[in-house]
């Protein structure tokens with residue numbers, strides 16, 4: 001009955017709208033407003049504080065890319081940490097990697113986990129993997145408590161820098177990620193849009209170049225229901241065995257036999273390399289930092 005418009009000061013003067021068929025859940029957690037609705041053409045949709053987090057139709061692009069860009073860039077990832085990601089989609093993708101032995105996740109808002117299990121079972125399926133340990137809490141504190149060099153990979157599946165995820169975009173957090181990674185370990189963070197947030201991205205690049213002494217790259221994917229139709233990722237590695245993000249050493253292919261039950265919908269090795277190709281305005285802005 002009507003339309004949902006994603007109006008936010010984070011993207012002034014524009015708003016992506018989705019036709020609503022039925023509101024399925026509305027609640028207020030300790031951290032944010034949570035809403036789920038059935039859309040006319042994108043399946044069910046998860047909204048946090050008025051911002052589109054995922055839709056059933058296009059979540060594959062974001063979850064597959066934020067996970068496989070880092071994990072396919074290092075041989076034999078074993079221990080993986082997900083910060084945020086309470087919908088379970090990243091866990092579902094990490095679980096595709098048979099080399100992985102342990103998956104820790106730290107999500108601050110339990111309501112996101114519960115709502116995802118209830119309304120998005122094909123996304124929350126990630127929580128069912130026996131390698132997963134769920135921690136409800138602040139990712140910053142979790143990382144501070146992690147022993148040095150614990151993880152091969154950290155994935156920061158956050159919302160935007162207004163609200164609970166604010167500190168996940170600041171330097172102290174990146175320093176705690178670098179400390180928790182092994183030498184040559186990798187991190188992939190949600191890194192906004194080059195059309196909307198070039199300045200935020202430039203600040204993130206500056207911080208990452210100071211903190212991560214391996215490689216620092218920006219990659220992106222299309223997501224129709226995110227503002228400007230795309231979202232970026234920062235991919236960084238710590239000092240140690242070199243990582244070339246643009247050439248996957250640990251391929252996971254869209255027709256990999258193990259994935260027969262639920263094949264990859266978006267990620268493949270060509271789109272992995274293509275993700276690091278940037279338009280000139282973004283290339284200049286990032287290279288100059």
Ligand SMILES: NCCCN[C@H]1CC[C@H](NCCCN)CC1
Pocket residue numbers: 051052053054062085086087089090157158159160190192193196197226227230231
């Ligand atoms: N795991 C589900 C996705 C959570 N990350 C989202 C990334 C995009 C963001 N708004 C887009 C902001 C404009 N660049 C909302 C959260």
